[in-house]
Amino acid sequence: MTSKNTRSAKLDILVVGGGTFGTSLASILAGRQRKVRLWTRRAEQAEEINREHTNHRYLPGIKLPVKLIATNDLKASLQRTQIVLMVIPSKSFRQVAREIGDSLQGDQIVVHATKGIEIETFKRMSQVLREETCALKIGVLSGPNLARELMAGRPTGALVASQYREVGERIQPLFAGSHLLIFSGRDVIGTEVAGAFKNIIALAAGAADGQGLGDNAKSLLVTRGLSEMARFGVALGADVFTFGGLAGIGDLMATCASPLSRNHQVGERLAKGESLKQVLASMTQVAEGVPTTRAVYLQAQQMHMTLPIVEAVHGVLYQKVKCDKALHQLMAIPVGKELAALRFR
Amino acid sequence: MNAAEKEKLLTEVVQRTVDRWCRDPKTTEEALFDTIYHERRRLEGEKKKSVAKRDRALYDRSYHQGLKASAGTQREIFRQIIQRFANEVVGHFDPRVYALSTRVIPVAMNLLLNSVSPLRLVETLQGANSLIDQLDLEGQTHTLKRLARQATIVLVPTHSSNLDSIMIGFGLYRLGLPPFTYGAGLNLFSNRLVGFFMHNLGAYKVDRRKQAAVYKDVLKTYAGCSMEMGFHNLFFPGGTRSRSGAVESSLKRGLLGMGLDAYVNNLRAKAKKPDVFIVPCTINYQLVLEAETLIADHLKAQGKSRFIIEDDEFSKPRRVFEFIQQLFSLHSRIHLMFGQALDVFGNQVDDQGVSHDHRGRPVDRTRYVLDSQGQPAVDAQRDREYTRELARSISESYHQNTVIKSTNLVSRAVFDLLKEHNPDLDLFRLLRTGGAEESFSLQEVYGRIERTLTTARSLAQQGQLKLDKTLADKDTVAVASEALAHLGSYHRKPALERRGDRLFHQDRKLLLYYQNRLSGFAWEG
Numbered sequence: 001m002t003s004k005n006t007r008s009a010k011l012d013i014l015v016v017g018g019g020t021f022g023t024s025l026a027s028i029l030a031g032r033q034r035k036v037r038l039w040t041r042r043a044e045q046a047e048e049i050n051r052e053h054t055n056h057r058y059l060p061g062i063k064l065p066v067k068l069i070a071t072n073d074l075k076a077s078l079q080r081t082q083i084v085l086m087v088i089p090s091k092s093f094r095q096v097a098r099e100i101g102d103s104l105q106g107d108q109i110v111v112h113a114t115k116g117i118e119i120e121t122f123k124r125m126s127q128v129l130r131e132e133t134c135a136l137k138i139g140v141l142s143g144p145n146l147a148r149e150l151m152a153g154r155p156t157g158a159l160v161a162s163q164y165r166e167v168g169e170r171i172q173p174l175f176a177g178s179h180l181l182i183f184s185g186r187d188v189i190g191t192e193v194a195g196a197f198k199n200i201i202a203l204a205a206g207a208a209d210g211q212g213l214g215d216n217a218k219s220l221l222v223t224r225g226l227s228e229m230a231r232f233g234v235a236l237g238a239d240v241f242t243f244g245g246l247a248g249i250g251d252l253m254a255t256c257a258s259p260l261s262r263n264h265q266v267g268e269r270l271a272k273g274e275s276l277k278q279v280l281a282s283m284t285q286v287a288e289g290v291p292t293t294r295a296v297y298l299q300a301q302q303m304h305m306t307l308p309i310v311e312a313v314h315g316v317l318y319q320k321v322k323c324d325k326a327l328h329q330l331m332a333i334p335v336g337k338e339l340a341a342l343r344f345r
Numbered sequence: 346m347n348a349a350e351k352e353k354l355l356t357e358v359v360q361r362t363v364d365r366w367c368r369d370p371k372t373t374e375e376a377l378f379d380t381i382y383h384e385r386r387r388l389e390g391e392k393k394k395s396v397a398k399r400d401r402a403l404y405d406r407s408y409h410q411g412l413k414a415s416a417g418t419q420r421e422i423f424r425q426i427i428q429r430f431a432n433e434v435v436g437h438f439d440p441r442v443y444a445l446s447t448r449v450i451p452v453a454m455n456l457l458l459n460s461v462s463p464l465r466l467v468e469t470l471q472g473a474n475s476l477i478d479q480l481d482l483e484g485q486t487h488t489l490k491r492l493a494r495q496a497t498i499v500l501v502p503t504h505s506s507n508l509d510s511i512m513i514g515f516g517l518y519r520l521g522l523p524p525f526t527y528g529a530g531l532n533l534f535s536n537r538l539v540g541f542f543m544h545n546l547g548a549y550k551v552d553r554r555k556q557a558a559v560y561k562d563v564l565k566t567y568a569g570c571s572m573e574m575g576f577h578n579l580f581f582p583g584g585t586r587s588r589s590g591a592v593e594s595s596l597k598r599g600l601l602g603m604g605l606d607a608y609v610n611n612l613r614a615k616a617k618k619p620d621v622f623i624v625p626c627t628i629n630y631q632l633v634l635e636a637e638t639l640i641a642d643h644l645k646a647q648g649k650s651r652f653i654i655e656d657d658e659f660s661k662p663r664r665v666f667e668f669i670q671q672l673f674s675l676h677s678r679i680h681l682m683f684g685q686a687l688d689v690f691g692n693q694v695d696d697q698g699v700s701h702d703h704r705g706r707p708v709d710r711t712r713y714v715l716d717s718q719g720q721p722a723v724d725a726q727r728d729r730e731y732t733r734e735l736a737r738s739i740s741e742s743y744h745q746n747t748v749i750k751s752t753n754l755v756s757r758a759v760f761d762l763l764k765e766h767n768p769d770l771d772l773f774r775l776l777r778t779g780g781a782e783e784s785f786s787l788q789e790v791y792g793r794i795e796r797t798l799t800t801a802r803s804l805a806q807q808g809q810l811k812l813d814k815t816l817a818d819k820d821t822v823a824v825a826s827e828a829l830a831h832l833g834s835y836h837r838k839p840a841l842e843r844r845g846d847r848l849f850h851q852d853r854k855l856l857l858y859y860q861n862r863l864s865g866f867a868w869e870g
Contacts, residue, residue: 101704106690106713134702136690136713136734137727163730 011035011081012174016096018045018070020058020147020285021113022087027151028178030068037077038070046070057284062151078103083111083170085141086129089286090116090196094128101133109167111139111160115195115251116288119295124192139167140188142195142247144254146261150180157181159247161191183246190242193233198252199263199289200296201225203313205256206267207323221309221330222256227339228307232296235303263289270316271323293317308333350574351435357570358431362563363424370416376559377423381408383557390554423559430563434528434549479672482516484683484746488696489624492686493522495698496620497572499604500525502681503593503627503743504581506634507657510548513579513628516681525579526571528564561599569603572621573610582739586635588643590861592627592743601739602732605689609714609728612721622694623735625684625742629813631677631750631831633858634658634668640858644776671835682811684742690731691738744865748811749801755828756859758793759785759841759850776853784847795821801863810866832859 015026018040026038040046049055049070053063071077078084078100088096093114104110110133112125123131126138143158150156160171160182168184175182185191201222208218229252230243242248255261259268266287269279280290297314300307312330315321367373384404391397407422414422492498502513510529517525528551551564572578580600583593604621611619633639638657658664671677685693688710692700700708713731716722767780798821805812815827829848832840832855840855841848850856 098704101702101706105709107715131703134692134706134708136731163733165726166724 009035009080011037011077013037013083013085014039014077014081015085015087016074016100017087018042018049018055018058019087019089021145021150022085023049023055023059023064024145024147024150025085025087025113025180027064027068028180029174030065032175032178033067034174036068037081038068039074039077040070040072043072046072059147059151074099075103078108082107083109083174086110086112086114086125088112088114090114090118090125090288091286091291093125094118094132097129097132104133104135106134106136108135109137109139109164109170110135111141111162111167111171113141113145115142115199117192117196117292117295119291122295122299124189124196126188126192137164137167138162138188139164139171140191140195141171141182142191142251144246144250145180146254146258148260153179155179155181157183157246157250159183159185159191159245161185161188161242161247163188185242185245185247187239187242189236190233190238190240191247193236193238194229194243194248194251196288196292197229197232197296198225198248198255199287200293200310200313201229201252202255202261202263203267203270203289203293203317204309206261206264206269207271207313207316208267208327209259209264210268210271211324211327213327217327218256222252225256225309226252228309232300232305232307235305262287266290267313276317289313290317354567354570354574355431355435358434358563358566359424359428361566361570362427362431362559363420365562366427366559367420367423370419373416373420373423374411377411377419377426378408380423380426380557380559381411383555387554387556427559427563430555430560431567433552434563434567479677479679480512480515480519481678481680482519482683483680483748484626485624485685486520486683488686488694489683490520490522491696492622492624492694492698493577496618496622497575497607498525498577498686499572499621499623500577500579501582501601501623501625501739502579503747504583504586505590505628505630505639506586508634509581509586509628510579512679512681513626523577525577526568527579528568565600565603568600569606572604572607573616575618582736586639588639589864590633590636590640590643590858591864592747592862594740594865596736596739598729598732598736601735602728605714605728605731605735606723608689609721609723612711612714620698621689622698623687623689623739625687625739625746627680627682627684627743627746627748629680629682629748629750631675631679631752632668632671632835634665636855636858637836637852640854643858644773644854668835671831675830675834677831678813680748680813682746682748684746687735687738687742689735691734691736693738744810745808746811747862748813749805749816749863750813751815751824751828752831752859753862754797754801754816755794755825755832756840756856757863758797759790759848760853760856760860761797762790762793763850763853763856772857776857779850779853784844784849787843787846787848790848791821791825794825798824804866832856 012034013029014037015022015029016039018038023038026036029036038049040049045055045057049064049068053066053068055064084100084104086093086096086100100110110129112129114125117124118128126140129135129138139160139162141158141160144156145158156179158180160168161184162168163186172182172184204221204225205218208221226243226249229248230240233243234240255264258264262283262285266279266289270276276290280287293310293313294317296307296310300310308330312326316323316326366376381404385401388397388401388404391400407426411419411422489498500513502509510527514524527548529548531550531552549567568578568580582596582601584597587593604623608619608621635658658668672679688694688700690710690713692702692708692710694700700710702708711721714721716724762785763775763780766782767775770778770780798816801810801812801816804810805817815824829841829843833842836852836855838852840850840852840859842851
């Protein structure tokens, strides 16, 4: 593995972050014979992936492609690649972005697949990348991508959005022929807002499931959630059509319907009476929806926007409101024209 | 620029424009007739009859020839029109006068100003040597001087008055820099003496009445080629003078992008000094010569303002004279604040010419423009986005380097009071009627100024804007009296006037104009 030749050979792509999604994406690429490296912070994890071909912490019981090689040498891997795919939780995103920034060059492309917002600053991940690196060709990958289904080789799709056409054009062929269809787009803001916001709706949908409210109620929540998401996104500068695409309704459908989704699980367990502390303590992975709710709630207040579902979820997570009460309160809000707020932008 | 360079520049501009527009017979034909159409329409409104007649005959001939011509001939006719445009833009630029002007500019500027009303000006200005004395040069002047030796500089100032280009001319002279090439509107050439020096101080002529797309392309190409040849450029990315009085936030990216094009072309040609650096700069006045016309125009159309104003204060010598007289008598300072230099991607550049990212780490800027083979290349879509990044950085720099003056601050304080006292009036009614009271007690106004000043000082401390010396050091009363001295004079109707212990707001449009300078900042108060 460490002969001189392989060390200096050019890579197709470097995936930064050995969590569930990062490992899944890297596995798909390795399976397509792409020259890919997976960077993990912990040396033991890289070693496990290289030797055992497993990632037991994040993808227990799943065999990874033999060709998938992991590393914990960020600098060396960065020098060998043109394309970097960042899959790091929003909480540690800035830190890793800064490390990457030490070796990154202006011709390199950086795409991230993190569905979250930086809580303290309300910055989107592309903004963090812009601040912490010299990269300009920045993009975001998002869509209905439940890791377990991805690993099982089931078909799905995702959107790569970037202001730079080249970004989509370089990422698409890497996944060509795989079960992950990559579409390209330009609306970075919409894609990032959708990716983060849908986790809040997933929490609400999970809670509705936990309460056993049925499919009609859940559909109501998801649809109105989509409308809130679009309103909020448009106010931040997004293109409203993005929310009707893979990164919007596409991701929302998967996350809100599937019990595989972490945020959905959190909502469901809260509805069944567990406390947030208990739920979070028992999870090995990050449920981005929890901090995102706080961030979006505060930002919406600053923007003088009313987002009823976000407020309800925030109440449950941070203000000790009971799930059933919050859901019933949602039914009591005054209703007007369904699409008025979106149509008359 | 010598004669050979000028010739080379002309040839290059024509060649590139022709190449771009005459790619195939169909586009050539369309562009040719489109240009003829726009030119004939323009000539309908031409005031000089002899010029109109001559030009009309030319375009009529081109039209009739073009109708029957082969593709090759059409291309030739179009080339001639482009050549004509290019000649006109470059104008009667005389390299000898250019060289001379760089040495005698103060004399030239005095002539220029005195030409407004020589006798009276000389009478009034005795003791006050020249306008130069009113000008303060601040900010990154050292970096600018240094970088000007090793790269092409594109100076991009904010724009609020037709005096801006003259101020910049002074400023560059004082820094010991050669004049910068820039495109000046035809109306600036209307005074023959001013026009003569404009041309010879590096200005090229921009005729805004010419609507043909190819004409605008000739202008852009001219700027781009001159950058490539190493001539420092100056242009106002806001396009026209800020109508509202606010610092520009949306910038014209067409011309900005020429810097990047020049940089890539230089890299490809392995030029000795390939770099093009952008230097944002703010020009800050206590009083703006054309304030009344500008704000009226802003309000008249709110966004659909007239692009060319030919009948403003700048065209009335008496007003220019009064304005300058006022500035002298009030010891008013004009601040030219030079920002940190930027590369064509919007990264900050230090005085060694090294680009830095947001964290201050050095960046190899050549790598932004490499294609997949590792060679420098133009990519129109990518480069548009790069230019958007640059525009964002310039806009940021404008805000950080805006020097707030007492007129701005006091106008904001009084305007806030007006709004607070009349919560039910919309902006237009407030401006027209002035609300319920025609004056405020001085005490209330002072209190408000104090609050606004506190906010301004904290913003300045955070580096979000800069404060004029009076605002930084003096107390509320001093700030107020300086502002009142300015706002109560020069303009036809005093914007604010003190009578006893009351303050009367008379021209609320002017208050709006001067306080707009503070919009776009994180302001509370």
